[in-house]
Amino acid sequence: MKIANKTVSAERLVRDALEKAKHFADYHIFTYINEENAINKAREIDRKIANGEKVGRLAGVPYALKDNFLSTEGQTTASAHILEGFDSPITATSVKKLEDEGAIMIGRTNLDAFAHGSSTENSYFGPTLNAFDKERVAGGSSGGSAVAVALDIVEFATGTDTGGSIRQPASFNGIYGLKPTYGCISRYGVVAMASSTDCIGFFTKTPDDMNLLMEVASGQDPKDLTTLPDYYNESKITRAKKIGIIKEFDNESVDPEIRKALKHKVELLKSEGHEIVELKMPSLRYALAAYYIIVPAEVASNLSRYDGVRYGFRSEKSETLDELYDNTRSEGFMPENKRRIMIGNFVLSSGFYDAYFLKAAKARTIIIDEYDKAFSQVDYILTPVSPNPAFKLGEKIGDPVAMYLEDMMSVSLNLAGVPGLAIPAGKTSAGLPIGLQIVGPRRSDKGLIEFSKELIEDD
Amino acid sequence: MDIKREDIIHLAELSNFSLSEKEIDSLGDDLQKIIQYISQLDALNTENIEPTYQVFEMHNVWREDEIKEQEANREQLLALTKEAKDDQIKVPKVL
Numbered sequence: 161m162k163i164a165n166k167t168v169s170a171e172r173l174v175r176d177a178l179e180k181a182k183h184f185a186d187y188h189i190f191t192y193i194n195e196e197n198a199i200n201k202a203r204e205i206d207r208k209i210a211n212g213e214k215v216g217r218l219a220g221v222p223y224a225l226k227d228n229f230l231s232t233e234g235q236t237t238a239s240a241h242i243l244e245g246f247d248s249p250i251t252a253t254s255v256k257k258l259e260d261e262g263a264i265m266i267g268r269t270n271l272d273a274f275a276h277g278s279s280t281e282n283s284y285f286g287p288t289l290n291a292f293d294k295e296r297v298a299g300g301s302s303g304g305s306a307v308a309v310a311l312d313i314v315e316f317a318t319g320t321d322t323g324g325s326i327r328q329p330a331s332f333n334g335i336y337g338l339k340p341t342y343g344c345i346s347r348y349g350v351v352a353m354a355s356s357t358d359c360i361g362f363f364t365k366t367p368d369d370m371n372l373l374m375e376v377a378s379g380q381d382p383k384d385l386t387t388l389p390d391y392y393n394e395s396k397i398t399r400a401k402k403i404g405i406i407k408e409f410d411n412e413s414v415d416p417e418i419r420k421a422l423k424h425k426v427e428l429l430k431s432e433g434h435e436i437v438e439l440k441m442p443s444l445r446y447a448l449a450a451y452y453i454i455v456p457a458e459v460a461s462n463l464s465r466y467d468g469v470r471y472g473f474r475s476e477k478s479e480t481l482d483e484l485y486d487n488t489r490s491e492g493f494m495p496e497n498k499r500r501i502m503i504g505n506f507v508l509s510s511g512f513y514d515a516y517f518l519k520a521a522k523a524r525t526i527i528i529d530e531y532d533k534a535f536s537q538v539d540y541i542l543t544p545v546s547p548n549p550a551f552k553l554g555e556k557i558g559d560p561v562a563m564y565l566e567d568m569m570s571v572s573l574n575l576a577g578v579p580g581l582a583i584p585a586g587k588t589s590a591g592l593p594i595g596l597q598i599v600g601p602r603r604s605d606k607g608l609i610e611f612s613k614e615l616i617e618d619d
Numbered sequence: 620m621d622i623k624r625e626d627i628i629h630l631a632e633l634s635n636f637s638l639s640e641k642e643i644d645s646l647g648d649d650l651q652k653i654i655q656y657i658s659q660l661d662a663l664n665t666e667n668i669e670p671t672y673q674v675f676e677m678h679n680v681w682r683e684d685e686i687k688e689q690e691a692n693r694e695q696l697l698a699l700t701k702e703a704k705d706d707q708i709k710v711p712k713v714l
Contacts (some may be wrong), residue, residue, distance in 0.1 A: 246699065247698075247699070249690065249691035249692075249695035249696065249698075249699070250690040250691050251690075342674050342675060343675050356672065356673045356674065382682075385680045386673075386675045386677075388675070388676075443663065446659070446660055446662075446663045448656075449656060449657045449658075449659050449660045450660060452653065452656070452657050453657050453660070460634065464635070467635070468701075469700065469708060469710055470696075470699060470700055470708060471699035471700060472699075474701045478711050479711055479712070480711050480712055480713065480714070481710050481711055481712065481713045483711070484710060484711055485635050486635060486636055486637055487637075489634070489635050489636035490636040490637045490638070493636065495642075495645075495646065498631075498634070498636065498638075498642075498646060499646060499649055499650065499653065501634045501636075502627075502630040502631065502633075502634055502646065502650060503650065503653055503654070503657075505630055505633040505634050506630055506650070506654065507657075509630075509633065515661075516657065516660075518670055519660050519661075519663075519665060520657075520660060521670030521671055521672055522665035522668040522669070522670045522671075523660060523663055523665060524670070524671040525668050525669055525670060525671040526663070526665070526668060528671060528674070559652075560649050560652065560653060561652045561653060561656050564653070564656070575674075576674060577674030577675070
């Protein structure tokens with residue numbers, strides 16, 4: 161990525177990014193443009209460079225922030241009506257770390273409201289358009305961030321991945337997207353969706369950029385007690401020998417062009433001397449059902465805080481406190497938010513808890529065991545990210561189950577807490593990007609990024 | 620299982636929101652399909668399997684019992700609410 165120095169000013173980098181953001185306004189990428197602050201920060205960095213003072217590793221690098229990260233620049237909306245008017249007094253740890261190294265946020269990006277979705281169509285502000293075909297979805301939930309990087313507006317963007325929300329939009333737009341190991345990057349100051357699977361990660365154009373961002377953003381945070389002790393920077397990397405492919409994902413529900421792209425990379429790996437191992441992971445076919453029980457349960461709990469009392473939108477027509485809660489939530493949530501909250505309350509309610517929530521928690525154990533077993537046989541696993549390339553706007557929005565099926569190959573990583581890196585893997589005959597994901601054992605994030613370089617080919 | 624109209628209304632009540640007649644119909648259909656999908660988990664044998672609720676190697680994290688400086692102060696937090704009076708958040712009557 162371009163970093164400001166004596167010959168390239170931070171102000172130039174930031175102004176270029178702001179200009180491109182305006183040029184691509186019809187893609188609905190941004191919910192907020194941070195023009196004045198960004199230019200002021202850039203000038204401060206340029207002043208330091210001119211004075212020969214030390215600047216950070218990301219000095220003057222413009223980036224886009226998914227609009228579910230809290231910061232004091234611009235309202236944090238999570239693309240949800242119910243957070244309207246929320247000017248956060250605090251800043252997320254990950255944002256602080258990026259800014260401490262000199263990165264400059266030029267805008268907040270669109271998402272499915274509260275990150276509930278796989279197309280960014282569930283945003284209160286309307287959908288973001290795909291970088292390669294404006295009639296198609298950006299993917300989601302981090303659609304705005306993915307398109308901001310794919311259209312080269314910014315060098316990188318932040319995302320959150322609860323079940324695929326970084327990897328799927330990365331693959332729909334032909335860029336890199338990392339969901340790190342659970343607990344690698346602090347979640348402090350990020351709007352919670354499902355606390356046991358939420359991960360913070362990034363979109364970049366190269367593996368090296370991803371590595372740099374991970375070096376900056378990872379690490380234990382006293383404000384998030386589920387962060388792991390620092391390990392990223394000390395990770396030892398040995399060259400991967402055995403690569404697994406998952407038998408269960410090679411079937412007719414996956415687009416033939418994606419299966420072909422996977423086979424092509426497998427041949428490339430073989431030619432580079434890697435051993436390919438076919439893995440049987442039969443429980444993965446249950447991962448999506450388990451995910452759509454566990455995550456809505458956590459969503460129902462995490463979204464109970466939005467009541468119109470302390471912050472955000474408040475319905476005006478209420479006579480009593482109970483009416484205020486009810487009206488605020490009725491008017492403030494999008495249909496998909498309501499679906500997930502209701503499913504969550506269904507699977508947690510007495511009479512259904514054992515059959516659904518407890519059953520899913522047990523399925524999670526089986527899925528984790530299957531991954532552990534797989535990683536005793538192979539170094540990494542290569543799989544598709546989603547069953548299809550970017551689909552048409554409106555194609556799946558009326559059918560929630562069809563939309564959920566988008567996540568069939570991405571959610572098991574979140575249930576198991578293992579990292580996954582979406583990589584570009586060519587295009588379909590119609591010119592749409594194809595993405596694959598590399599999956600590794602917990603704490604193998606750095607190795608995954610390094611390994612992805614072996615899969616790069618000239619287009 | 621079949622999700623009835625009264626089930627949808629009950630779930631909305633548990634969720635602290637109300638649904639219009641139109642929403643009851645549309646969300647009812649959606650929820651029926653979603654529950655049908657997640658019910659396929661029945662087929663997975665989970666006998667003698669312990670449940671997993673988190674994938675973090677969880678242990679207690681201790682700190683001294685002292686008040687640390689907060690990032691946001693009272694004024695900033697009260698400024699986020701629609702109505703505040705005498706350092707308190709004002710809401711409609713409770714009863």
